[in-house]
Amino acid sequence: MAPTVSKRIKTLSVSRPIIYGNTAKKMGSVKPPNAPAEHTHLWSIFVRGPQNEDISYFIKKVVFKLHDTYPNPVRSIEAPPFELTETGWGEFDINIKIYFVEEANEKILNFYHRLRLHPYTNLVPSSNNGNEQNTTDHNSKDAEVSSIYFDEIVFNEPNEEFFKILMSRPGNVLPSNKTDSCVYSKQLEQEEIDRIEIGIEKIDKEIDELRQKLESLVKEEAINGS
Template sequence: MAPAAGKRVKGVQIFRPFVYGTTARPFDEKTNPKPPGIPDDHTHSWTVFVKGIDDVDITYWLRRVQFKLHESIPNHIRMIEGEKGKPFELHETGWGEFEIAIKLYYAPESAEKPQTLYHHLRLHPYGRTEEEKEAMRLNGGQVISWAYEEQLFNEPYEPFYELLTSGAMPPAAPPPPKSSGSKSSSSGGGSKGKEKDAGKQVVASRTEGGVLERSAMIPLTNRPGQPFSRETEQVEIKKLKEALVKVEALMAKTKEEVQAKEKRLKELKMEAAKG
């Protein structure tokens, strides 16, 4: 961790969304043939990764990622250095599932300690229902186990704050080159006015729902290979509301049953007292 530099920006919290997880596929002669030299007992190829939402670059705040794999795997602790525009990822093969420790190392300007996430490698279809498992089987056997996360930086140091917030919008369009003419190009009121307008930069605007580098925006809708969006969020919120209705109905039913039992118990006590 680098020594603290500058002052903290008080009362400010900045978050940056990212995705981490694993993608696995069984070996198949047609769709995923086993490469030469792979042990006979290895049944799957898989990838573990950390990347930006909608594949935006996150290397300006996340500089390296350490993946700690199962100890039976040669060189089981791997450090991946950030490359601009590329995800932090490693590719492996195997036959068993295990927990992967993912350690995040931030930019030195942050003066933040590394943080560790844990993710369970999944090689086989899974889900809450048999329908979800079957859908995964029909997807060419590809098993996607991804998680959405938001990295929160609380009151970051000034240099890191500048690093996080600069470039959140695309750069403004550069002014057009000046005329190669001599003094005549800058003389006269009309010429001065044109030169003044030419020196202005056009402010770029963000596309609605677009996700840009150094942005905390989330896509409005899903796209192929990008399952996290406001649309996904609304679907999950709907599921939670439906589940809440079911829970409330179950609680009401349970309450009625408890009240009925209490009433019956009271009646039995009264009958016993009379007898």
């Protein structure tokens, strides 16, 4: 006899925040056992709550699909923490599939994360003339690199049984400022927005300069042709 299907709750949506991404650090002369000689970094990829909360009450397992050069590239993590640690030398896209608990009766959530091993190059305003410049903190070349994203999983019209499970735990919230227990925060989000705005301003300036050059060339050709 087939199990009874719980009715879905119309016009209701429930969201649960998660963070996902990777950390990486350059290895020294001492490497983990069985690490290939050409591998230079130790990295970990994960899916977890914003403040390391237990999310296994609604997530059954997480499957990471690594580059095909790795032995057994499809890695299934079926208990928290939903995290995988490996070594490597290059950056590549990792396919992430989140499977929800049976009561959810929800489709698999499928997305990608670009493994980051090296620091970002940040755009910062110059103190002399207001122009932007590329900067790299060479003093932190051996520091841990983080590439972490915040997102919300939205369950539209969850069934009654799954709704009870979701409501059995309080909603996870982000702290207002960066803390040691939560590497992603509103502060980091604002920093990323600032970098994007700086980039937009730089592009707008370059467009204006090119437009002025084009107008000058058109006028010059008109004068020479007359």
